[in-house]
Amino acid sequence: MPFLCLFMQFMLLFSRQGKLRLQKWYVPLSDKEKKKITRELVQTVLARKPKMCSFLEWRDLKIVYKRYASLYFCCAIEDQDNELITLEIIHRYVELLDKYFGSVCELDIIFNFEKAYFILDEFLLGGEAQETSKKNVLKAIEQADLLQEVRYVIKPPWEQ
């Protein structure tokens, strides 16, 4: 049943140039639909001016977005869902990335995209907050990292 309770439908991270950096879909959609939605949404959000409000109605959904440096974080929620708490979901995710990568930048997410996905999965599952404690999420990720001999967070080759 597509229209039961309220949850996040998807989350997209894209750059000011419109490049998609991370996509997480909590509803089953075809690749074609995903691409179409992404294209439309990136255009819409990029066209908005800085001081505008962080929410907009889009199709029958509500888009909650916020820009952090060169990256836009953008969540689609249902019409009646809570916009402000979604805004803080975005912020908490940014904090998690920041803490993990140590002052995160777009490049970290490009080169360690799989880590960005792992952190997101620890934080949000099925479009719902799973663990909102920053400490606990990072603990889970660190534990996983310890299972490997060497931490493998990598910087682009020219920074090595």
Add this chain to the structure above:
Amino acid sequence: MPAVSKGDGMRGLAVFISDIRNCKSKEAEIKRINKELANIRSKFKGDKALDGYSKKKYVCKLLFIFLLGHDIDFGHMEAVNLLSSNKYTEKQIGYLFISVLVNSNSDLIRLINNGIKNDLASRNPTFMNLALHCIANVGSREMAEAFASEIPRVLVAGDTMDSVKQSAALCLLRLNRTSPDLVPMGEWTTRVVHLLNDQHLGVVTAATSLITTLAQKNPDDFKTSVSLAVARLSRIVTSASIDLQDYTYYFVAAPWLSVKLLRLLQCYPPPEDAALRSRLTECLETILNKAQEPPKSKKVQHSNAKNAVLFEAIALIIHHDSEPTLLVRACNQLGQFLQHRETNLRYLALESMCTLASSEFSHEAVKTHMETVINALKTERDVSVRQRAVDLLYAMCDRSNAKQIVAEMLSYLETADYSIREEIVLKVAILAEKYAVDYTWYVDTILNLIRIAGDYVSEEVWYRVIQIVINRDDVQGYAAKTVFEALQAPACHENLVKVGGYILGEFGNLIAGDSRSSPLVQFNLLHSKFHLCSVPTRALLLSAYIKFINLFPEVKATIQDVLRSDSQLRNADVELQQRAVEYLRLSCIASTDILATVLEEMPPFPERESSILAKLKKKKGPGKLPDMDDSRRSVNGSTEHSENTDTTNKSSTHSFTDVLNLNPAPSSGANLLIDVFSESSAPAAATDVSEENFPRFVCKNNGVIYENQLLQIGLKSEYRQNLGRMYVFYGNKTSTQFLSFSSSVSSSDALKSQLNVHSKAVDPVIEGGAQMQQILNIECVSDFSDAPVLNIQFRYGGALQNIAVKLPVMLNKFFQPTEMMSQDFFQRWKQLGAPQQEVQKIFKAKHPMDTEVAKAKILGFGVALLDGVDPNPANFVGAGVVHTKTTQVGCLLRLEPNMQAQMYRLTLRTSRDSVSQRLCELLSEQF
């Protein structure tokens, strides 16, 4: 956090990514990717077995390529292989690949499920979590089939780690969303509800989401969650901000959990238990109080988190709609936000207030903020905020402020963004009509609309103004004068020419006495616009001209000259040419009398729902029109019609009532007959009620309801809105007279207040072989589920016969079908999402599953069958409104056949649980 440790990471991946980033063109990128794909393919196909690390690296590269937007058609097998690696990071990449690139290949699914199964059984919490995340991310039916029964066990087991519990809860939630039929909660329910008491707030957070989803489906099963949720919420809102340690977010105690708990409570009506209720009220008051406290931090995160909880609390207050003080406090709080410097808060306050405006308790309080909202309309820089302001003005409009609000909307329209103009036009048109006390104001308003935003005035709007002018003779003279004046403008919108042409053609005579608007002046004025107009407008003007010939014989010659001109008679457009030819001919040959008859003033239009309203509903969905049908939500969201019901309903109801001679007092005639002739004291009680044929009448109105060797009873019924009339035919199958024949209708005590059935007295004798008719008048007062009983008594050859038949008067008979578009349907569907509003039944087909038969049954049930709404064409979707005297209940239904299983799933959503319940019972028996 230790940042970067250099080392063997996946260096090849990093090099590849930077290569891609260095590509100067799309072509170069594609070239580089193709090279890489070829490389990976050869590695995968090569003779040398790849080690885990290489496999991981290549799979990760494929994933990267896919995420760039390219298709990937291989590598799935290698990813699945990674699942069985005992190195965590290899496993992790394998799972990530599978989560992102779900493949429906069934062999692979089996292998994937196998990997998941092993990890779930591993007792290693990190592995278990990976497996659960994968299930939650993919959520496919196959996975549900494989794991839906296993996961609840993991969730409630005593020795499960907290983090695994959290993943298990949300995993189950996802499976319940995609395959609810496969997630049997039954035996786990109590233990799942008790997770709300868990020590670990992360577990509570995840469990609350799960319980909310489950409670929406089966509110009764999860009723106990209400008291636990209130207790938990109360502990959070009264805790000091440091108590919850890391669950405190910028000095706000567990904001996510609070929001979720408040959402869970919105699945239920206000608690009946007084202590619980007052505890909840205290929580809500505390949350409202906190909004007034000085902020503990200047950071926006602090205020966002605090207000997120506040807005959810307000949503719950509005949902309960039962505490006037809380509603008014909520309204005042939102009023403060209306002037907040944060755009986000202003936006949300405007939005939230829209719902408050439709509660009878807070409507007045909302109105006090009108000036601020009007100001927002003028000063907000973000169009989406202005849009909210328009919506709110519309929602708070009533008779007392209509003139001001309409004036403000009109002046805003002059500068409004193109994207929202049409909607504003529709709203203005509706408000002007709805709250018009004097119709001159209405006419002025609509003409202003056309002047300011003529391009956005749709046909519905100008049709409507003409309908109203024609139906109200007190405004006709004024309308004629006003359009005449408006047409003087050198450039006027074509829509004005249309309205002007129509109105002057009908009522130009009312202003013809004034020499400044003599017939000839009127005609010249209209005709001066003719050449600038499109074909349909010209056609309309030609009709206005022929009407002029009838109204004003003195301009006949002038008009005939115009009609006779080549540009008319030989017009390339066939419609114009035909009108010119016919009108000219008509004016030449018809006598004045005939002309007067043919061209008589238009008769009044039948009153009907404003087509503009229908259009706005279509545009915005009914959800955006909280106040439209003048129904203010009363307790728990049911809608009650106030005295302002659509004039249509009113007039037609009345005339119908009159025809039926509905008598509110119980008819004495029938009772008298029983008294006189009755020999057994309680005829109905003594007999078994026949209800064998009852179900056959759910989807039809005519047929035989009862038959034995002596008597046949046939029915013919018709229903309109909340009234019905039933013709009962008693056929004597014997050749002997029935004597002392009497028949009356009885109802249970509950039913008596819900349904009035008035039966006319019948002749006490039915001749052998003859048929007698009895009329029953029926009025539905409120929704009901019982059925009245027809008690018949007569003497046949000395023996007294008693028959009782359950009369097929069911709730669905009072349906009026409602057509709606897909978008409206889903919006409405979502609004009716509270758990009590939905009733669902899954049942085996009793008859062959035939699409056409099913369609006919749904139509017969009384709703409109909506095509193209459900994405799955095999499903049926319908909508209708149940009319009762006290209220109207909108109803949406969905029937999903499953041919393979020979099952149906029927879902009904209405604003009233008793209605959903009853309709579901009735309809589910039909298939």
